[in-house]
Amino acid sequence: MDKVTVRQLVADAEEFAEKEVTVNGWVRNNRDQKSFGFIALNDGTHFNTIQIVYERELLPNYDQIAAMRVGSAIQATGKLVLTPEARQLFEIKATEVQLEGDSPSDYPIQPKRHSREFLREMAHLRPRTNLFNAVFRVRSLLAYAVHQFFQERGFVYLHSPIITANDAEGAGELFRVTTLDPKDPPLKDSGKVDYSSDFFGKKTNLTVSGQLEAEIFALAFKDVYTFGPTFRAENSNTPRHAAEFWMIEPEIAFADLKDNMDLAEEMVKYLINYLLDKAVTEMDFFNQFVDKGLKEKLKQIANAEFARITYAEAIEALKKIKQKFEYPVEWGKDLQTEHERCLTETIYQKPVFVTGYPRDIKAFYMRVNDDQNTVAAMDLLVPGVGEIIGGSQREERAHVLEQNMAHFKINKNDLWWYMELRKYGGVKHAGFGLGFERILMYLTGVSNIRDVIPFPRTVNSCEF
């Protein structure tokens, strides 16, 4: 009587038919009658529960089994019986059921629907529920798919640093990393904190992006990607923002903005197909209980050409449409959330790349277009979630980059190494940042980022 997992049993039910098996797991539901009862058991290896049937005649501890409560850990042994006419494929006729870990009657997870808000307060128990079981298995699969996509294409995986002294990038508010005593920091004569006596001898923070380091590696390995945690200390409280999230940042050399969009589009489609193929049970669940029509929508997107428009065309299209906006549409201003939603949800009804944004509203490292007014930036907007990718072709011309840095008031001495990439064998290159949780939300239909991160860190919240 070897122990088997539910995953093995589901995969080879016929093989195990009429044989004795032993399973370990947690009780999801237990219903007893006068002389027999049913336990719905989940062992974590498969989304579904399996049914354990126990009978008074066969089991001396029948009353104890009948009293096993939801949440208890048990071990059950019995014969696997195929039940083609019933709702489940098979069940186990128990010959022995032992309690491994009791669960008192105040176990908060009940065999009923719970609100996401309630479960969020119990991040230690919510993985045992259907929704979060599905979400976090898919999260694991999706991370694997990301690596597989890039590795299949010969990209080199770069571990960009998590602690960095770059504060020149302006991608968001920074979390300071320090070993100085906050109550009594060393001070310079000017009264300012003397970071030269801090751990690294300078002011350091958690990374807001691995992009600049990825550019270094792209100009050595040609195609690279980073995939790691990213930190932003923004005081933003929305269903789409977290202080700690994971970001995927490919960077490709000898490549322009079109190559960049091609890569992004191919990647999004690859990830969709991967999940539809490898997470059938979970995707069916999302389709049925989280976002009706999700699978059909994703299939369409995997087969559709993403729209590709310029910022100027977007402005034109938004001006033409009858819909009223709270914020006026005007060249030179960034697209508001309502504008982005209109583009992707109303006008195109599919993912949309918007390129060629005005120079002033984008970052210093983006390549200036020939018109001198716009840059080779691209955002990918998707229905429901909004922006999931932001990227650009990078400015490879040293003198233009210097002008940009001056314009954005960035000290080029701090980024001397970034400048040298342009000096020694500099070449056109491009890349983008994909929010891992954002695409996970998009692919599962789960609408709050706190529900796709195991232990979310947001403003005023760092539990578990």
Added chain:
RNA sequence: UCCUCAGUAGCUCAACGGCAGAGCGACCGGCUGUUAACCGGUAGGUUGCAGGUUCGAAUCCUGCCUGGGGAGCCA
């Protein structure tokens, strides 16, 4: 940070100035195939916190706390 809505039993909610309730869950019992089982019964409350108005406040007012949604910032 701003706007907005909401906090009542373990959970989801009702009561909206006059006795604090239901469903689910828990507990006890019944039931020979259940599968978010079903049937009967029992217990369970500082109505988020602090103050105010009133004969009387879950209900009206003020402040605070917590959570949801929207905006900004972005991935």
